[in-house]
Amino acid sequence: MRTTVLIIGGGVTGAGLARDLALRGVACVLVDKQDVNAGASGGNHGLLHSGARYVGSDPMAARECREEGDILRRIAPHCIEDTGGLFVAVCGDGESYIADFPGLCAKSGITATSLDVKTARDMEPALSDRLIAAYAVADASVDPFKLSLDNIGQATAHGARFLPWTQVVGFRLDAGRIRAAILRDAATGREYELEVSLVVNAAGAWAGRVAALAGPHVDLVFSKGTLLVTQSRITDRVVNRLRPATDADILVPGGTVSILGTTSVRIPDPDDCRPTIAEVDQIIDEGAAMVPELNSTRYIRAYSGVRPLFGKTSAGSGDRAVSRGFALLDHARDGVENFLTITGGKLTTYRLMAEKAADLVCAKLGVDAPCLTATTVMPPYAGGRWTEPGLAPRRWLKATDPTDSILCECEMVSKSVVDDIVRTMPPQSPGYTLVSIGLRSRIGKGPCQGGFCSIRVTGHLYDTDVVQGDQGLAEIRRFLDERWRGVHPILFDFPLLQAEFQEAVHCGLFGLELVLENGNGKGGE
Amino acid sequence: MTVQSLPRHDVDLMVIGTGLAGMAAAAMAVRRGLSVALAGTSGESVYASGLLDLLAVHPVKDGRLWDDPFAALAALAADEPGHPYARLDRPGIEAAFAAFTAFLGEIGLDYHGHDGKNAMVLTPVGTIKHTYRVPAGMWAADAGIRTTPPALIVDFYGLKGFSSAQIAQTAGVFWPGLAHVRLPFPGGRPAPYPEPMALALESHKTRQELAKALSPHLRGREMVGFPAVLGIYRTRETLAALSELLGTPVFEIPTIPPAVTGLRLKAAFEEAMPERGVVTFFQKLVLGVRAEADGFACDVGWSSAEAQVRARGVILATGRFFGKGLVPHRKGVIEPLFGLPVVQPAARSQWHRDRMFDPAGHPINRAGLMTDDRFRPLWADGQPAFDGLYAVGSILAGHDWTRQKCGAGLALATAYAAVEDFAGRR
Amino acid sequence: MSLFAVILWICLAVCLGGTVWRMARWLLPDRSLAVPGLPPSGALAALLRSLSWPKALSAAPRMAFTFLFDILFQGHLLQRGSLWRWVMHFSLFAGFSGLFFFHALENFISRPFFPGYEPTLDPWQFLRNLFGAMVALGLGIALCRRLFVRDLRRTSRFEDFFTLALIGLIIASGFGLEGAKMASPAAFERMAADYYPTPDAADLTALRAYWATEGGMVFPVESLPREAVTPEILEKGREISEMSCAPCHSPPGSAFVSAPLSRVLSRVLAPAGAGLTDGLWWLHVLSCLFALAWLPFGKLFHILSTPVGILLRGLDPGEAAARPGMAAPLARAVGLDACTHCGICSRHCSVLPSFLALGTPEILPSEKLLSMRRLAGKSGKLTPAALAAFSEGGFVCTECMRCTVVCPSRINLQDLWLVSKREAARLGHPELAVRLRSYGPGVWETLARRARPVARTLAASPSLLDNPETFACCVQCSVCTGVCPIFRLPDIPAAEVDVSPHQLMNLVRMGLADHALSANFLWNCTTCYKCQEHCPQGIRVADVLYELRNLAHSKVEAAARAGLLDDMAARPQATGDAP
Known part of the structure; x- marks a missing residue:
């Protein structure tokens, strides 16, 4: 080759x-x-920055964000939900940054409209009643x-x-x-x-x-950022904390959920990138200062991404200062x-x-060809469309086909969607099919986090001859293990109930934890 | 409404929780001649697979499967003295199973099993489930797995989460003679969910249509497996009739809970309990309990108290997190009804392991209530919380029922022990 | 021909013509009242055909009883109304009948059949006052009830008060006329000139003095000096009166309303003199004639239609609302006309609370019937808004039959409501649920696009749909669907259980409530609350389903108001139960 x-x-x-x-x-x-x-690329907010976040620390980056944001809105509008964004400060946030913010935005060519506190809370009722300042900016959310x-x-x-x-x-x-x-x-x-x-x-x-x-x-140095996904969409707009960038200060709506983050923790090894319970607790406590509902809402999962930061820095937690x-x-x-x-x-x-x-x-x-990416519209790729929340159920409702049953109930993904994804995705190695389908759809992203849909989708893959032999067991195990990474740090309150139920089914009844150790779980004789 | 105007019941024993442990405790208490009140929501019985596990895996981290559950029990008691089973002896456990399966037989749910040996049934993902007592509908699967005759797995168009192809192919590793077929549900009528299908199969006409549709696929097949939809209220009749129509043994494979298997238990319990004189509060919660001089006063209701039950003894069978017997807050696990101390890992970071299928199991699953040898929960100082208060079933500390495959046995045996202790004190 | 005669004949003609027209509509009812598959015009023939001799004979005693008890004695009001209602209406009915037959038709009934009849002789004078007083009493009670009973005030309309006012005018002008005549010296002088032609002024003064004292007349001082009233003169006057007046005039005391009235009038209005009497006469006569002419066109028509309706129902006394026969169109047409808008049905309506919440008058039976009358009169010429309100009334109605049971006019309302629902459906306004479920996913998607994004927090809205906490504890176990009785039906078509309860919950959780509205199941839910009771997590499943239905309603209402629904090719889907 x-x-x-x-x-x-x-x-x-x-x-x-x-x-x-x-x-x-x-x-x-x-x-x-x-x-x-x-x-x-998969472990971030999915935030299309207006640039306002960088006006204090990196005006150059701020300007780039503004320009690139405009380009993306032109070439890939279907990837972007133009939510708009707010920068808000609550009691106790630094007065000087609040005062400097509009001037810094203007300097970078970024529009930031001052809002009075009441207007901001009317726009986003979930905001804290301890709000002291608010600005509207052109943030958007993007499906990475x-x-x-x-x-x-x-x-x-x-x-x-x-x-x-x-x-x-x-x-x-x-x-x-x-x-x-x-x-x-x-x-x-x-x-x-x-x-x-x-x-x-x-x-x-x-x-x-x-x-x-x-x-x-x-x-490279590795900076881990952890984020939390809520079960429902808490705000309509992106909400940023109006202070120098720090932990858990951005809440980004994406489709039917909101994403809260992030942290910045130096890790020695990029493979060592898992959200921890301490980070989760810290994110919730910080985020709740801005949006109190975050204290009581149900979280679906946590995930981490690792930022590669180039160039040596002095030790300490100052990774945000690194370029x-x-x-x-x-x-x-x-x-x-x-x-x-x-x-x-x-x-x-x-x-x-x-x-x-x-x-x-x-x-x-020695190729002489101009870059076309800023001007060529990027058509929606058939295999990528099912990551959009709510698309599968809307199509399903419209089709009213009683034979097209729902496999993932939480996000309402039906058989035909799974078939479509299988048809368009690159060939997968045995054991990775379910994970790959999950990546290309909303399957496993709802409250059950794979507990039910892993079984139903695997059954369907057998029915359509995509999966053979006892491969399904490995598919389910890998899928649930992958989901577990994100569920594990938020296992309290309802998610723990859900996880207990899931374990009762997958371990108590199916004995999947025994599968690798004892072949097909027969053993015992 | 004042407390005085609420309907009042005076009973010997208040059982809180309508899962397997609660139902078993109530049934056993009635058998001992006690007057009983029972309260709980639809409870975990709807989520039950219908299988009665005793013990199949020990030690969990090695995933060692045991054919003889009592040999496993002996090993477990030696290795894990904190396990609730370590407080029980074999005769007590056998008596608990005997009493409960006899009770189930009386209410139309027949159970089978081997003497002193675990049985095997098929699961909907094609694995084998090791268990102790098996509902009649699934019993033929044990012989099937052992002798692997040519068999046919059947499923129906539209029935989600159940693929005969998956089961036949996955189980084909150890049961090579499995074929599979998907049929339209006879008549093609009910909504594609297990419950309506199970109800439809209680009609003989539907069964005849099913047998007719199956006949071309039966040649050379010595056994037929179905999803667990062979009746809800008349399973005995449905199973026998279908087996006779097909001319082969028939077995059920459980579907994903909550399922028909649990519904059968729930329906039978809910009919049997009032018939046996139990004061039942189904779909009701015990909102609060006050200890009084010679017993307990329990407020029963949904959002506010609707009745008051005075009882000499209380059996707490409220289950774990899913059953709301234990509440896992971000800062720790509590027992909400009595405020009993919950034995638990020191910090939330120790609740779970990094991998879901970690062979060692998750420490939070061993959290629960500490009891004395009579299953009376203890305060932190080691004293019994109340003289007449017992805790039974999964709420107890020191077990990992999903990994050890001991959930039902734990429920039955501890319920039996608690009821015997309470009745014996009278 | 006198002016009076001209007016009389015109009014009679209008009354007769109107009555014939209304009754013709009974025999040729509007097709909205037809029994499907049968020509409405054959109703009377069918009714007559169904009356075999043996059947008629067996019905005769019952019909006689109905006529005597229900119609003459108005017993149905005692049975189904209240004592006050009976007193009110029986007073009106009996008093007005007495006045009509013995006073208005005196030349056709009183004079020919009662020799020696004179309107000013007792018992007639007394009776006339009695009848008039009865009507006045009935009017008073009716007015008080309409004004002070809350439930009745709610359904009282202009026509109700207008009718009361018209009757009141007739009675008041009648009493006024009689009183004015009694008090009028001009009338006295005319009578005296006709029946006591004496040139003796003293005798005339004696007669005047006697009538002034006994009859309460007020004479000008020049014709009856004050000092002329002495016992002797009075005695003389009495003698003359007994000789010349008494044969035709009972003592005024028996006119127990008019006589006191005359004293008042004489003091107050004496100067008006003869002009007053004439004026009151015209007022009385014109108001009577107007009532006559208006009779077929207003609620007074119930004088004819209600007895006919009661008799028709008497033929088939069972509450056989669900089995309309060949003759049903006739009964329906009569029933529509028989309503007196008394409001009893609305007071007893099971869904009165719904009316109080929603405010659509057509929810109340008495008001819905008025709409239906308009509908049957104009064959669907109601405005879309009126049709929508009419349809909403039909939708809210639970067909509990209370209205039919309590109706004092014995109208088979239940049958009319069933017809009304069918008719509203035919005109494109089926029951709300049928209409809402006829909109496919396309319509809801379009409406969803127009919607402002909801603020999904508890603070912004108390609704379950908008509150993320509603589903925070859902563990996706689908018990709600497992226990749903609709999903357990053995032969339910797949299209009727297209989206299950837990799927609807998930759609709402995902913010797709607007899209969930296209689910047929949403309208098949029986709201039995099993799902909610069985949810292990305590999620208010059935309450959410209710909210979804309400959301559908409000969205469609809003879209209809904005004229949006017409643009969307909202083609009804085959739903089985839509006509």
């Missing part, structure tokens, strides 16, 4: 780069050791999964290839150039070579490890001629990062 450019990392940067190169006519293959948005899937969708439509569950385990170098990458299929373990002209390392927090496979050293801009490294200076690393950055400015990287790729390849 061969291709021109290998992009490592199926996050939004890699996906955006694949689209950029494909639109310029450069052949490329995108690989990820897991699936789309497995790293920071849809965004990446749509990027990949347009890229593949222009000849790129996407290989999920494919890990780069090594490179074959010759005379300071990478000749081929050695790829491993995560499920089967099969390894094979892909000959390449150039490699872009967009592996995010794992960029250091990937770079090391070819030799160069990339110095959240991106780094584009040409490893020619490290002695590898055809190897680039791009890491860091923000979801909002992913397209700009991809453009800069693609410019460099084209320069190195």
